[in-house]
Amino acid sequence: MPRSRFHGSFDSPKVDVVIDMGNPFLNRTVDGFLKIGTIGASRVAAEETYHSLRKGSISKHSVEHALKKMCKEGAYWGTVAGVYVGMEYGVERIRGTSDWKNALIGGVVTGALISAASNNGRDKVVVDAITGGAIATAADFLNYLT
Incomplete structure (x- = not known):
């Protein structure tokens, strides 16, 4: 056929x-x-x-x-992207290595900073930090797969 x-x-x-x-x-x-x-x-x-x-x-x-x-x-x-990119780069420079952990830490710090700047309560800041870390790590893993 x-x-x-x-x-x-x-x-x-x-x-x-x-x-x-x-x-x-x-x-x-x-x-x-x-x-x-x-x-x-x-x-x-x-x-x-x-x-x-x-x-x-x-x-x-x-x-x-x-x-x-x-x-x-x-x-x-x-602003969110600029803070994230800056945080990830800063973490990479401090740690001296380039891996998924930089994305995780950069996402957590960015989520917490943006949430705190929006005058959210402590619980919301923690949730946003976790969400930022999860999204950044997932994006890094997806980028690695392609």
């Missing part, structure tokens, strides 16, 4: 913007902020476009609201 196969790959375009802050810690932190902040802003842009199209109208007010929300979400996502 004849069979055919299709082999191919898809590579997304890679855009790298390098901002040299003169320090590897700052370079990585700013890079994480910019990349993930852009993703957060893009997510809001897609959501707001969908909602405007679903309503069938676009007003000046809705555009201003979307832009404000894009800036807020982009700054929030970027």
Whole structure:
């Protein structure tokens, strides 16, 4: 019986913007902020476009609201990413090794810091620290598998 196969790959375009802050810690932190902040802003842009199209109208007010929300979400996502990347790099430098434990510690510290900065109670800070560590470790393991 004849069979055919299709082999191919898809590579997304890679855009790298390098901002040299003169320090590897700052370079990585700013890079994480910019990349993930852009993703957060893009997510809001897609959501707001969908909602405007679903309503069938676009007003000046809705555009201003979307832009404000894009800036807020982009700054929030970027801040979380910048703190995480900086923490992971700092832990790597302190420990002198590159392994999954850096992701775990960086995620725990980031989750706790962001939660504490949001004026959450002690229990919520602990839960967010555990969640941050779990997500960062899982992402590191998934990255290792691919």
